[in-house]
Amino acid sequence: MTITRFEPGPRMSQAVAHGDRIYLAGMVGTEGADITEQAKTALAEVDRVLAAMGSSKSSALKVVVWLADMADFAAMNAVYDAWIDPENPPVRACGESRLATPGYKVEFIVTAAKTV
Numbered sequence: 001m002t003i004t005r006f007e008p009g010p011r012m013s014q015a016v017a018h019g020d021r022i023y024l025a026g027m028v029g030t031e032g033a034d035i036t037e038q039a040k041t042a043l044a045e046v047d048r049v050l051a052a053m054g055s056s057k058s059s060a061l062k063v064v065v066w067l068a069d070m071a072d073f074a075a076m077n078a079v080y081d082a083w084i085d086p087e088n089p090p091v092r093a094c095g096e097s098r099l100a101t102p103g104y105k106v107e108f109i110v111t112a113a114k115t116v
Contacts, residue, residue: 001018001019002017002018003016003017003018004016004017004018004053006049006052006053007049012025013025014049015049015050015052015053017053017054017114019114020113020114021061021111021112021113021114022050022053022054022055022111022112022113022114023111024046024049024050024108024109024110024111024112025109026066026107026108026109027042027043027045027046027049027107027108027109027110028042028045028099028100028104028106028107029041029042029045029104029105029106031101031103031104032103033105034105035072035075035076035105035106036075036078036079038104038105038106039075039076039079039080039106040079040083042106042107042108043079043080043083043108046108046110050110050112053112053114054114054115054116055112055113055114055115055116056085056112056115057083057084057085057088057112058085058087058088058115059088059112059113059114059115060084060085060088060090060110060111060112061090061091061111061112061113062090062091062092062110062111063090063091063092063093063108063109063110064092064093064094064095064108064109064110065080065092065093065094065095065106065107065108065109066094066095066096066097066099066106066107066109067094067095067096067097067105067106068096068097068098068099068102068104068105068106069096069105070096072105072106073094076094076106090110090112
């Protein structure tokens with residue numbers, strides 16, 4: 001099977017497709033913004049990368065959410081619930097973890113099916 005890398009860099013690619021599966025790197029939002037803005041911009045980035053790879057949030061299979069502080073859980077969920085396709089919800093896990101820099105509050109890691 002062919003492996004396709006999207007926006008590869010020296011350390012990682014933003015996404016990799018193998019067969020009918022697309023694996024996204026962790027998507028973060030605007031560093032330093034509040035949790036609502038970071039979640040919105042991160043999920044917009046998920047949409048952009050999925051579209052470029054031939055998919056969409058409706059074909060998301062799995063979403064892993066990392067929060068720097070679980071106190072932001074409700075605010076993140078408000079954005080996530082407005083974003084997700086309610087007819088096609090993926091499996092999801094959410095946990096607390098120190099993220100790459102202190103300015104990040106949320107990170108989304110998505111696996112999706114290719115639809116194109």
